Amino acid sequence: MSKLKVLYKAKSPRPIEVDIIAIDGLNPEPQGAEQGNSGYPLINWLLEERILSSTRSSTLPRHLPARISKYTWEANKFVDDSDSWFDTEATIFLKKIRGMRQRTSTTKLPIIFVASCFGGLLLAKALVLAYGWHSSIAQRNTLDLTKGIIFLSTPFRAPIGIPAAQYRLIVKSLLGIKTTSDSLLRVFEVKPDDGDKLTNAFAEVASHRDIDISFFYASEKSGISNGARILWSDCRPAAEMALNMFGPVREAVLVSEYSACLGEERWPKLQLKVRHSQLTKFWEQQDEGFRPVSTLIMAMIDKHVPRPDPMDSLRTRLRLIVESLRFQDVNARFETIGAADEEAFAWLLPKNNRAVVPPSMADHARRLRDWLQPEQEANNVFWISGKPGSGKSTFMKVLVHCLGEWTPFIEDNGAILLHHFFFLLGQPTQRSRKGMLCTLLYQLLDHLLREGALDMVDQVLRGMPSPKPLQFHDWTEHDVENLLCEGLSLIGCRRRIYACIDALDEFDATKFGLDSILNLVTKLREIPGMRMIISSRPEKELQRYFEHVPGIPIQDVTATEIHSYAFDKLSPMLENKAELASTLANRMVSKAEGVFLWVTLVVTALLSDIEAGVTPEALQKALDSFPEDMAQLYQSIWTRQNHDNEKDRQEAAMYLRLLITADERFKNTPGLCFRYWLWQTDESDIPDEVIQDDSKRSTYRSELASGATKSKVWCY
Structure with missing residues (x-):
């Protein structure tokens, strides 16, 4: 049964200014409660108004001027887009939308569609019908007011050489949605045309209309083994085609980037690092999957809906650009560093000058605090050095927290704190120059946006390349470096900026060498108002670079803690x-x-x-x-x-020597008689009576070594 349900609408006195209509896709049977990154159950944002309309969201305004609806239909019955049943479903879909808008006198509102999986095929079919010669005025009105579409992993195009109808049924079956054997055989035994009429027709409609379209594709693999077994029993030709497409695997990306994204350059192609079944399931507003979708929705609203406050539009536009600087696992290293005992470092940056500093730490505390003072201009780099495993990253994490608390006491206007933690074993972005640049620029602009300094952010971003980036991979290292230096220079003349860079030695220098990151550090430290605290191993090249800067050897800081632990x-x-x-x-x-x-x-x-x-x-x-x-x-x-070291061998020799002495002293004492033989490694020296009598073979054997010579002792 098809149904259009309103999930959220703007509350009075603000009017509804846009319709956001989400179209459901396939609905596989759940395989148990899915868990999010935090361990909490994943939430379908199409069903939870609090996700899109939350006042805590960083990407959506406090009062969203929209009506959010969800359209459910019997997607599991889908067989072929050329079926009359599918035409009827598309017609019903258009009627439901028209009816809701007529009842509420909102027929002139712009529409933004968010279509998941096969729901995208239904939307494409409906808009093609509305574009046709025989469409009604109401249908054409819906098409005319469609201003934005977000497709979530819709199987538009089949792999080359495979008919689209067959490919879509394979995707459906591998997701665990059963199709009747008769329907499968009808599609696979009577081979349809290789061309996909629906996709081609929709591409033509979209190219002739001013519709903002973005395509997302799921990049994580989905489990397909259960669906493959069912498909094998229901339709052998379909199962064989699936085997040729994906191979004999348990998991596969069912809808690839090629399949989910149409080819025109003006239509963005965006990645979601989720499985196909999690396209619309996120556990919070900051979820890496939800963020790009919600940000894109707001960008479409800003473009097509008149906004009463021009600053809201500017804020959203800037936020969209700033969010594109974030990359997967941007905070992973920082968050995985073990929770340190911050009380152990309370002496480092106390909130007031009356805090007690351990006598052994007084010089280090004074050196760091003096360096942090605004009037100190002699050197704007502070070096934390230490061997691998010495706790540099833990110390730097505590330092970030302490600076966040202490900077208001340093300067009346408040310093800006940035940080980046390199991680050699992480993703390429976690150990790259671009990763550091994007992290620092994101944190700088995000801080200014949260302060409401929109004009300053806008001024920094005027130097952006054109077209404007929408995703992390759109940025070039050169462009990010220029914007970061421009932003730091603009802010640095007004207020202090602290940047904590951890594990500089874990920068991947295999391609450009360590000089490339050291040259960047030199460039940043020359910016007025910039202060950098950098940690690394004391490698020779780094020692030469930091030779004349103040710092703290980490072993001096951790000495007290190490002594306490050991004692x-x-x-x-x-x-x-x-x-x-x-x-x-x-x-x-x-x-x-x-x-x-x-x-x-x-x-x-x-x-x-x-x-x-x-x-x-x-x-x-x-x-x-x-x-x-x-x-x-x-x-x-x-x-x-x-048991193969010198100490143990010496102890064994001592015990054997005691054994020999005891035998000499107590050989006439009943019950204290020991027999032994000593010989070199040549076993020809073993006494005959030991060789001949198995019962006399050793109950104890030990090897003694002195240099290359070994002696063997048999006792019984």
Whole structure:
């Protein structure tokens, strides 16, 4: 049963200025509750007015001047777009829209359609009918007032060489929507024309009309194994064609970019990183899938609906451009860094000058605070250095939070805080020059938009290329760099800007070399008002670059925490030996050089030795034997676990020596008689009685090594 349901409409006194009509697509049976990124159930925004109309949304105005409706139809019955049934469905669709608009005296409102999957085919069919010679005045009116269309992964075009009708039924079946065997056989046994009349007719209509059209395609793979099994039992030709199209796989992208997007250059082709079944399901307004769709809707409203406040239109236009700078996983590295104990770094940037600073940290705290003072102009770069695993990223994350709280105390007009965290193991954008540029420019412009400084954002973006970018991949590195430098120069003469750049050494220098990112740092630090806090490993080229800038070696900052951790772990196991625990902890601070991971591994190894009952002297020797290099440390721990190091061999030799001595002293004592033989690696020296009598073979065997010579001991 077809139904047009109103989900939301603008509340009085603001009038409805646009109709947003969402058209449902296929409706596969749910395979259990789908979960969003946060673990909460995904929400179908077509059913939840709070998603589109929320006052908390950053991309939609507080009072959306629209009526949002959803059209449901029996899409699961779709077989072929040339069927008379489909013509009837398209005609009913147009009548439902006309009826709603006539009843509410809103027949002159512009219309924006959002059509999902096969709902896009229904919309295309309806607009083709409205364009035809035999259409009614009401149908032509709907076409004339259609100002924008967003298609969500609609299977317009089939792969080359495959009829569109057959391709669409395969997509439908693999999504788990059953089609009767008779219908499948009718389409697959009587081969239709290779040409797709519906797609071609709609493309002609759209090209002759002033309609803003955007095509989205789902890029994530969908599970197809269940649908493939059903298709194989219902229609062998269809199953064989599906196998040729997608191969013998469990998951596939059912509607590719080619299939979902028509070819004209003026129509944007946009990606959604979701599965086909999640095209309209998002869990919040900031969802990476919902953001581009909602932003595009607002851009269409701004273009085609007269707005009473010109600033709203400007704000939305600027927001659309700024959002295109965001890329997938832009904050992933920052968010995955473990939550640090911020109290441990409270001395760093206290909210007031009365905070207690540990004596050992006083010099570092003073150095950083002095550098942050507005009157300090000697050097605008501060370097946090440290070995891998020393906690530089954790420290930088705490620093970002602290600066966000402390900057209002530094300057009356408030500083702007930017940050970028490189991540070598992440996506290419997370370790690239363009990724850093886009992150900093996005944060700068987003900050200004939230402050309401629209004129300043507009001034920065006047240098944009034409046509204006709508997605991240539309931006070139050169254009972003120019806009960022222009924006920083414009803002820097009015207020201070702090940029925290973490893990500079994780920049991917394989293509352009480390000089390319260092040259960018040099360019940014020359901008008036710019301050940069940069963390990296102390690699030679970076040491030379930062040689004359103030900074903090991270091992100095973490020394107190490392000592506390080691002492707290060891002291309970070393009862009444607090001095020994403190000595070991001090030694670890010296050897660790700030690498907290090194400390945790060594403490674990020492605890095992304590449980085994080793002496204090042996503990200190064991600690001294651990290499400071992480790779060598792992090898050392592995060797210890396999009992093949010098300390264990020495202990084994000592026990055997005691055994020999005991045999000499107590050989006449009943019950204390030991027999043993020592021989070199040549097994010809094994005593005959041991070789001949299996019962006398070893109950204990140990290998001793001294250089390349090994001795073997058999005892029974």
